[in-house]
Amino acid sequence: MMDVRLIAAVGRRGQIGLAGRLPWHEPEDLAWFRAQTLGHVVVMGWRTARIVGNLANRIVVPWLGEDDPAKFLARTAHRFPGRVIWIAGGAKTYRAFMPHVRRAVITLVDYDGPADVWMPPLWEGAR
Ligand SMILES: NC(=O)c1ccc[n+]([C@@H]2O[C@H](COP(=O)([O-])OP(=O)(O)OC[C@H]3O[C@@H](n4cnc5c(N)ncnc54)[C@H](OP(=O)(O)O)[C@@H]3O)[C@@H](O)[C@H]2O)c1
Numbered sequence: 513m514m515d516v517r518l519i520a521a522v523g524r525r526g527q528i529g530l531a532g533r534l535p536w537h538e539p540e541d542l543a544w545f546r547a548q549t550l551g552h553v554v555v556m557g558w559r560t561a562r563i564v565g566n567l568a569n570r571i572v573v574p575w576l577g578e579d580d581p582a583k584f585l586a587r588t589a590h591r592f593p594g595r596v597i598w599i600a601g602g603a604k605t606y607r608a609f610m611p612h613v614r615r616a617v618i619t620l621v622d623y624d625g626p627a628d629v630w631m632p633p634l635w636e637g638a639r
Pocket of ligand 1 (some may be wrong): 519520521522528529533534557559560561576600601602604605606629
């Protein structure tokens with residue numbers, strides 16, 4: 513049984529990204545992200561993975577956008593049995609994997625500034 517979870521930090525109007533990065537500086541949320549994902553698999557889209565790079569004590573598996581999400585997940589779960597598969601963004605990646613997500617961990621950031629990437633609705637296409 514795959515344990516697929518989504519983790520995101522979202523501004524008050526749904527903002528998640530600005531100029532390829534997070535729109536805010538929130539060390540506390542980065543520590544939360546680290547605590548949640550330690551020892552597990554972290555799936556990131558191409559754009560996010562390029563900036564974030566490797567994460568200590570996590571298995572980062574970039575999603576290149578070409579693989580079918582269901583097949584990608586089945587393969588990843590087979591390679592890393594017993595680990596949670598965390599879907600860690602960005603927007604395109606959240607949207608693609610949403611139908612397979614069973615749990616979502618969202619930080620609501622008290623941020624009202626600009627963004628160029630937005631959180632897709634969690635319930636669209638979800639089981
Ligand atoms: N707040 C949060 O919790 C959080 C979490 C993660 C990321 N983010 C932010 O979200 C933003 C990134 O999200 P995103 O939806 O733009 O991207 P993404 O989901 O990280 O990556 C997918 C994007 O990569 C592009 N891509 C894939 N392969 C490529 C290649 N070979 N060459 C060039 N482009 C390629 C795709 O472009 P096409 O669509 O054109 O194919 C697609 O838009 C960043 O600002 C990041 O900081 C926020």
